[in-house]
Structures are given as structure tokens and as C-alpha cells.
Amino acid sequence: MKLASAPRSLPADAALGTIAEGPSALLAGPQAPREDVESIELSLLLEAIRRRWGYDFTHYSHASIRRRLDQARRAAGLANFSDLLSRVLHDESFFDRLLRYMSVTVTEMFRDPQCYRTVRERLIPVFKTFPFIKIWCAGCATGEEVYSLAILLHEEGFLERARLYATDFNKDSLDIAEKGIYPQRAMDAYAANYHQSGGRGEFSDYYSSSYDFARMKGFLRDRIIFSYHNLVTDGIFGEMNLITCRNVLIYFDKTLQEQVLRLFTDSLRHGAYLCLGAKESLNFSAVKPLYETLDSRQRIYKKRGLVAHG
Ligand SMILES: C[S@@+](CC[C@H](N)C(=O)[O-])C[C@H]1O[C@@H](n2cnc3c(N)ncnc32)[C@H](O)[C@@H]1O
Numbered sequence: 001m002k003l004a005s006a007p008r009s010l011p012a013d014a015a016l017g018t019i020a021e022g023p024s025a026l027l028a029g030p031q032a033p034r035e036d037v038e039s040i041e042l043s044l045l046l047e048a049i050r051r052r053w054g055y056d057f058t059h060y061s062h063a064s065i066r067r068r069l070d071q072a073r074r075a076a077g078l079a080n081f082s083d084l085l086s087r088v089l090h091d092e093s094f095f096d097r098l099l100r101y102m103s104v105t106v107t108e109m110f111r112d113p114q115c116y117r118t119v120r121e122r123l124i125p126v127f128k129t130f131p132f133i134k135i136w137c138a139g140c141a142t143g144e145e146v147y148s149l150a151i152l153l154h155e156e157g158f159l160e161r162a163r164l165y166a167t168d169f170n171k172d173s174l175d176i177a178e179k180g181i182y183p184q185r186a187m188d189a190y191a192a193n194y195h196q197s198g199g200r201g202e203f204s205d206y207y208s209s210s211y212d213f214a215r216m217k218g219f220l221r222d223r224i225i226f227s228y229h230n231l232v233t234d235g236i237f238g239e240m241n242l243i244t245c246r247n248v249l250i251y252f253d254k255t256l257q258e259q260v261l262r263l264f265t266d267s268l269r270h271g272a273y274l275c276l277g278a279k280e281s282l283n284f285s286a287v288k289p290l291y292e293t294l295d296s297r298q299r300i301y302k303k304r305g306l307v308a309h310g
Contacts, residue, residue: 041081042066048085053095055169056232057102059256065102072101103170104251107141108186110148110193111246112278117198118298119149123242123273124156133162133241136267138231139248140166143177143224144190147206148197149244150220155200159223165237167229178226180216182207187214231260236267243268246277261287270305 042062050056057065073084076094087094110116127133137146146166153159168174176182191203207214229237231248243264249257264274265287274282274291276299282288291301 038066038081041085042069045069045081045085045088048089049095052089053092054233055099055102055230059232059253059259060251061253064104064251068101068104069098072098075101099170100172103141103168103173105141105170105173107144107247108193109144109190110197110199111145112298113193113196113198115197115246115275115278115298115300116148116152117196118295118300119242119275120152120156120198122294123300124152124158127158127162127241128156130241131161133158134239135162135164135242135244136237136240137164137166138229138237138243138245138264140168140173140177140226141170142173142182143180143226144182145244145246146177146224147180147216147220148194150223151194151199151206152197153223154220159219162223164224165240166224166226167237169228169230171228174226174228178221180221181213182216184209184212184214231263232256236263238267239269240267240272241269242273242275244275246275247280248277249280250277258286261285265290265303268303270303272303274301274303275299276301 042065043058046058046065050058069081069084073081076084076087078084078087084098088098135149137149140146143166146164150159150164153162153164166174166177168177187203187207187209194203205217206220207216209215231245237243245260245264249260252260261282268274273294276282278299281296281299282291282293282301291303294300294302
């Protein structure tokens with residue numbers, strides 16, 4: 001039998017390609033996927049942000065972080081992510097401005113009214129059996145969610161026995177949240193949400209209007225503590241009776257979602273509740289067995305009690 005002889009020389013262009021790609025390309029083999037330049041720049045940029053400023057976006061969903069960084073790049077008139085990286089490393093005020101692009105702060109009062117109705121009808125009766133409750137609204141953005149909860153608790157006669165913690169890593173948003181001042185033009189839509197959620201009064205009783213702005217009433221603000229907290233790098237808020245973290249996990253990859261769900265599990269009392277956004281759930285999470293589902297549509301879960309051993 002005649003054996004096929006090995007080719008003695010490669011075609012000129014193939015040989016050139018091999019030399020140009022260098023030894024690592026030879027090791028990886030021709031089938032290894034090759035990253036495009038922008039993906040390499042993006043991961044270097046995220047690494048630079050993490051190491052220089054301590055903000056870790058490496059486990060955010062890459063498609064949306066790339067889109068937002070690209071907006072920031074264009075706004076700054078820079079040619080590519082490498083130029084952005086250089087500015088990020090050397091210019092703190094530039095980084096502060098860049099951070100504003102990194103968080104999506106879209107929110108509204110009584111967003112997903114049915115969710116608030118479920119809280120009112122199913123959680124409040126349980127809370128009424130406690131002398132005092134603590135609620136953590138994580139990723140509160142400009143505060144509309146936490147004011148909605150405060151209104152609901154007030155109508156249930158429970159606000160005085162509650163402390164609400166509202167946290168975010170976006171300082172500009174927290175500033176607005178703390179002031180509780182919103183555009184008047186948004187109030188009609190919020191009033192409609194409020195009534196759909198089972199609101200019992202007049203929504204306009206909860207703010208005072210001045211020109212184009214509405215300011216939430218002081219008795220609501222007084223029960224809320226606003227504070228900076230980064231879900232990626234900061235620790236637990238202990239002994240919570242309810243954590244709402246709505247429309248935040250959706251921006252994280254699976255690894256970060258798991259990490260943050262662990263943080264929430266460690267922050268909740270046994271028998272306490274976790275409320276996620278409409279597109280988020282505990283399904284497929286390692287913490288799922290630690291919860292029972294109170295309402296799957298409204299993404300409300302109850303942390304199981306202690307398991308008795310022995
Ligand atoms: C779309 S808003 C959701 C606001 C509100 N929870 C709601 O459902 O209407 C997402 C918020 O998550 C915050 N966020 C994103 N990553 C965060 C992190 N690592 N730590 C704390 N907050 C974060 C953003 O700053 C933004 O305010």
C-alpha cells in the first residue's frame with residue numbers, strides 16, 4: 001500500500017499567516033475562536049475600572065455594558081475603548097461621569113401594581129403580627145419604589161413600626177431619592193399605578209406640588225434611610241423582613257446573580273420575603289431550595305425556616 005506523503009512546504013500565504021499569528025496561535029490550533037479587538041478592549045477596560053476604582057462590572061451582562069460604554073465613548077468623542085481606558089485610568093472626574101452611564105435608572109412609583117397588591121394582601125397581614133419590621137430596597141435608583149412601599153405601609157397603619165433601607169451605588173440617583181422630588185408630569189401615571197395596586201386614598205395626598213415638581217411628604221421620607229451600597233462588593237444588611245430587589249439582577253450574569261442572591265439570603269430572617277422584578281426569578285438558582293414560592297407571577301419568595309436536625 002502506498003502511504004500519502006506529507007506536504008514538504010505550505011502555500012506561501014498559509015505560512016505567512018502562521019508566522020504572523022505567533023506561537024500562541026500555533027498552540028491554540030486553527031479551530032480556536034478569536035476574540036474581536038473590541039471585546040479584548042472591553043475586558044481590559046472593565047479590568048482597569050475594577051483595579052483603579054474598585055467598581056466591578058466584569059460580571060454584568062456584557063451586551064448591555066458594552067452598549068452603555070459605547071454611548072459614553074461617543075459622548076466623550078473618543079475613537080475606541082482603549083482611549084476610554086486611558087482616560088479612566090488617569091482622570092477621576094471623567095470616571096465619575098462615566099459611572100452615570102453604567103447604571104440604568106429607569107423606575108416608577110408602584111411599578112407592576114399587582115406586585116404591590118400582593119405585598120398589601122399577603123405580606124402585610126403577616127407583618128402586622130410583628131412589633132417592628134425592616135425592609136431593604138436594594139437598587140432603589142431614584143427612590144420611587146421605596147416611597148411606594150412607605151405609602152402602602154402608611155395606609156396599612158404600619159409605617160411607624162417599619163424602617164426602610166434604600167440603597168444604590170449610583171450617588172446621583174440616591175441624591176434625588178433622598179430629596180424625594182420628582183417631575184410633576186409623572187404623577188398622573190403614578191396615580192394610576194397606585195390605584196391599580198389597591199391604593200386606598202388620593203395619591204396627591206402624598207406629595208406637595210410646586211411649579212413643575214412634586215415633593216414627597218416628610219412623614220414618608222422620615223422612615224427611610226438612604227445609603228450607598230454596592231451589591232457586588234459590599235456586605236449584608238442583617239435581619240430583614242423583606243428585601244425588594246427589582247429589575248437589578250437582570251443586568252448581571254449568572255455568577256453575579258448567584259452571589260447577590262446569597263447576599264440576600266444571608267440578610268433575610270427565616271420566614272422573611274424576597275421580591276424580585278417581573279423578569280427575574282429564583283428558578284435555576286442554587287438558593288431556590290432555601291425558599292418557598294409565595295407568588296410565582298409576582299416573583300415573591302419566602303425564606304424557609306430553620307431545619308431541625310437530630
Ligand atoms: C432599572 S433600576 C431599578 C430601580 C427599581 N428597583 C425598580 O425596579 O424600579 C436598576 C438600579 O440598580 C442599580 N444597580 C446596578 N448595579 C448595582 C450594584 N452593583 N449595586 C447597587 N445598585 C446597583 C442601578 O444604579 C439602578 O439604580
